[in-house]
Amino acid sequence: MATGLVYHDDYLKHRQVQHHPECPDRLHLTMEHFLRTNFLDMLEQMAPKPATVEDLTRVHTREHVEYVRCLSERGSGMFSVIDSDTYVCKDTFEVARLAAGGVIEAGRAVWTGEVDNCFALVRPPGHHASLNQATGFCYFDNAAVMIKHLQANYGVRKVFIFDWDAHAPNGTMGTFYKDPSVLNMSIHQDPHSFYPGTGFIEQIGEGAGKGYTINFPVPGGTGDPDYVYFIEKFVAPRVRKFKPDIIVVAAGQDSHFSDRISQLNVTDAGFARMTEMMVELAREVCGGKIVLELEGGYNLATLPQTNYIIVSTLLGMRHSLKIEGEVMTSTKDILNKLEDTLKASTLWREAPEYGESGEVDKNPGKGACRIKPPL
Numbered sequence: 001m002a003t004g005l006v007y008h009d010d011y012l013k014h015r016q017v018q019h020h021p022e023c024p025d026r027l028h029l030t031m032e033h034f035l036r037t038n039f040l041d042m043l044e045q046m047a048p049k050p051a052t053v054e055d056l057t058r059v060h061t062r063e064h065v066e067y068v069r070c071l072s073e074r075g076s077g078m079f080s081v082i083d084s085d086t087y088v089c090k091d092t093f094e095v096a097r098l099a100a101g102g103v104i105e106a107g108r109a110v111w112t113g114e115v116d117n118c119f120a121l122v123r124p125p126g127h128h129a130s131l132n133q134a135t136g137f138c139y140f141d142n143a144a145v146m147i148k149h150l151q152a153n154y155g156v157r158k159v160f161i162f163d164w165d166a167h168a169p170n171g172t173m174g175t176f177y178k179d180p181s182v183l184n185m186s187i188h189q190d191p192h193s194f195y196p197g198t199g200f201i202e203q204i205g206e207g208a209g210k211g212y213t214i215n216f217p218v219p220g221g222t223g224d225p226d227y228v229y230f231i232e233k234f235v236a237p238r239v240r241k242f243k244p245d246i247i248v249v250a251a252g253q254d255s256h257f258s259d260r261i262s263q264l265n266v267t268d269a270g271f272a273r274m275t276e277m278m279v280e281l282a283r284e285v286c287g288g289k290i291v292l293e294l295e296g297g298y299n300l301a302t303l304p305q306t307n308y309i310i311v312s313t314l315l316g317m318r319h320s321l322k323i324e325g326e327v328m329t330s331t332k333d334i335l336n337k338l339e340d341t342l343k344a345s346t347l348w349r350e351a352p353e354y355g356e357s358g359e360v361d362k363n364p365g366k367g368a369c370r371i372k373p374p375l
């Protein structure tokens, strides 16, 4: 069993303003923890290369890529402000390219069989970055860039994304909203009163992609038994039917009970069990091919150990952690509402076929360095 770990010290170079939760220590402390516990020796360490502009523009407009590059180039010692929580320093563009390239490397290595599975320990995160917008600490959608890279270069057809980050993946959802080749499921805190304000039950995709986007917007307090219940009762049966070629987990550990950015209640036992369940599902449907890539997770005191629990579970280690508590009534209500919403869709009557590749403009412009006005 070989588990890959993608990491590069340059991931520490991208900085937000002082006291920002998305800080280099998230990765630095994780790597220190892996080193101190001799865990690093058990992993296949893999170095990323930067994603190319061609890779990035399969998901984002050329203007957006140029925008991030231009802001970085003019930011010598200064931060440019994209929005109230997303900043650009002089290294942001190169590090964001390296993050997307790191997830590409993880996907490539798993797909070609160099490793059995892989964890991409990258930053900045990606799942909020949309076609033409950096936001929510994200610049390029690392997972989406990897998926499009595998589809363009390796003949990968169908991908299942499971996102357990506390926030709805609005960027990834937008990219694949009309694309039936990607089944995109996310459990996140209810966006009625939580960033990014989208990711509702009713948002199930459009056109050929109808039914391939599935959101589980949960209230604060939702924890391990609820996540396991969602996977057992709803996620796994549909993934078996969808039969993806590879599984991608957008692993944001900000749904951890100790993370003050959300009110969710997942413990290390929950992350271990979810990892196990995804690995088992991957074995069942796609020869074990699974990639996990870091999204959120901001409690520096607990994130390194949670990352260790996840990656060691991926490696096949088992921890004596127990799922405790009852499934909340709201969890069962959400599943009932989802079933009702999907009833209108013909999706699950037969195995979906590979379809059109979504709404991304393949020729988005001439690449002029157009600076968008700050918000």
Ligand SMILES: [Zn+2]
Binding pocket: 165, 166, 167, 252, 254, 295, 296, 297
């Ligand atoms: Zn998050």
